[in-house]
Amino acid sequence: MARGGGGGAGGAGKTTVVVLDNGAGFCKAGFGGETDPSVVVPNCMARPRSAKKWVVGDQISEVQDIQGISIRRPMDRGYLINPDTEKEIWERVFKTHLKIRPSECSLLLVEPLFNLPSIQKSTDEIVFEEFGFQSLFVANAPALSHNYQVDCAPDSLIAKSNCSLVVDAGFSFTHAVPVFDGFVVNHAARRMNLGGKALTNYLKELVSYRAWNMMDETYIMEDVKEKLCLCSLDTAADLDVARSRGRSNYFLCDYILPDGIKHKRGFVKNPQAASAYMHKRKKVEPVDMEEDDDEEIAEKEETRSATKAGLPAKEDHQILTLTNERFLVPEMLFHPADLGMNEAGLAECIVRAVKACHPTLHPVMYSNVLLTGGSTLFNGFKERLENELRPLVPDEFEVNVQSVDDPLLAAWKGGSMLAASQDFHTAAITKREYEESGSSRCRRRFMF
Structure with missing residues (x-):
């Protein structure tokens, strides 16, 4: 498929947009306007017992002996803690898999909610100073997954109300995030440190x-x-x-x-x-x-x-x-307290997120619980969550749990749609703006 919209190589006068969903488990990368990412690689480095050299995630498939293999991850609890390791992984993704020159491209980066300013600054340094991208747009997975589902099912209740409760169960954490009119309701989002x-x-x-x-x-x-x-x-x-x-x-x-x-x-x-x-x-x-x-x-x-x-x-x-x-x-996701963890179960986490919203939104939130993330792929996950939710929700409200079309790639696909739209080009931070104003001031544009 040719790169379309804002990410098209053939789009006259438009910069190629690279879409990068930098999950703690997998790194999904491709071009804006395309239907699927070009590459999905483990976001880690590995070293076999018999070797001294570390290999980047996708090279693990070439390792002959995987017993006792050491894993080094740049992310912990969903947040970037080792920029040097992340840089090596991105470098392989950009140069080996996507075959791009970052200085000739823009980047749409999917980050977790509530990212710390120090981590945002480190990320911006990698994007602009190490790789030299022309511009940067930062988005979050729940909003992208919601918008992707709206696009996939335009006649659904989610699309008509443009409102949902996104359960993003990933590698490092699980978020219950209300989304209204395509935007995250920040104060109502709830997090479990389980993934x-x-x-x-x-x-x-x-x-x-x-x-x-x-x-x-x-x-x-x-x-x-x-x-x-x-x-x-x-x-x-x-x-x-x-x-x-x-x-x-x-x-x-x-x-x-x-x-x-x-x-x-x-x-x-x-x-x-x-x-x-x-x-x-x-x-x-x-x-x-x-x-x-x-x-x-x-x-x-x-x-x-x-x-x-x-x-x-x-x-x-x-x-x-x-x-x-x-x-x-x-x-563990449904009853972490049974294992001695000081965490609410997933159903209780969802109820707390909904109750933090305006009461008029409660019925539609419970009717539009949307599952995304790799940890929702267990057989029976949807049915179990419905069973756990029903006793906690008022009888007059309907409980409907559904999964996005592709839980692993929904955020990336939503990002691809955004990268091909005019919204990307009007809101992205340019390298010049970053150099003149710095990271913290530019990041105010993406307060989500």
Whole structure:
């Protein structure tokens, strides 16, 4: 697709606009006016145990042995803490993937809400002084995701009211953000310091106490979480099921760990078993699955016992078996207090955000709860959130939870639309304005 609108290479007299959604988990980059980003790379650097050199996130796919791989991230709790590392990642994105000269382009940057002035200053220095972009526009993910959904569904209630409650559950945090007339209601936004990173760390702890020590295997456990974790609609009943043995335990699933020789990457041993719970939830017969007989169950128990005792197992690969961990990990988002955390659950966070708005907006906010961010991709997330919200919302209000068209890329796509509009060119900070007025004064233009 040719670059259109404000980002078009063929747009007469217009500068190419680079759209960069700099998430803590993934860095999404492309050109304004296009429908999809040109590149999506992990926003991190990594170093294998056997190497001394750090590689940029997308090069991890080329690493042969990912066991014990070290991860260095420029972002912590959603905010930039290591500008030097971020600069290296951006440099690879701009020069290797996008193949641009920043001095000939403008930049639309997606930043988290309530970014600290010191971090904004560091970001501006990278943008204008290190890379030399011609101009900069800063936007936030909730507003972009809302506007993207409005564009995708012009006949929906969200589009007609131009109002929604955006739940942005990302890598480092979760925000419940009211959006009115396309703009964030700042004073009503609420934050949970829980996201995909915290869920991965919790999964590492759960499996390390019971089976293999996976505390240093962040990269592997993120893959396990994404492939096997799901949201329970009845935690107490599912815990009873997870304690059972054989076919009746439809949560039981094996993940083959990489060994660096035969298996370079981990994988789910039986994908059909991994989806058994979803079939059960939909009340349909599951696809054909191998039913464990007593001999197979005994063999698995022997393998697990040998693992705990530090003895070699019969099988020639390492198996990580998951049961209740699959639904207990996402449970953290809904009831963090059960784990001793001083955090409100997601449903309570949403209610607090809505109550901070004008009462006339309450009904439409509850009717337009919009999910975005990678942590909303767990199977059953939408249904579970609706179940949690309903008892907390007045009976006269309708509760409707929906997901954006593409939770991972919605903010980038909304940014691409904005970059192709005239609003970008009229509101962007130019390099000359930055040099004359400084970061703090220029940033007042983006008070969101």
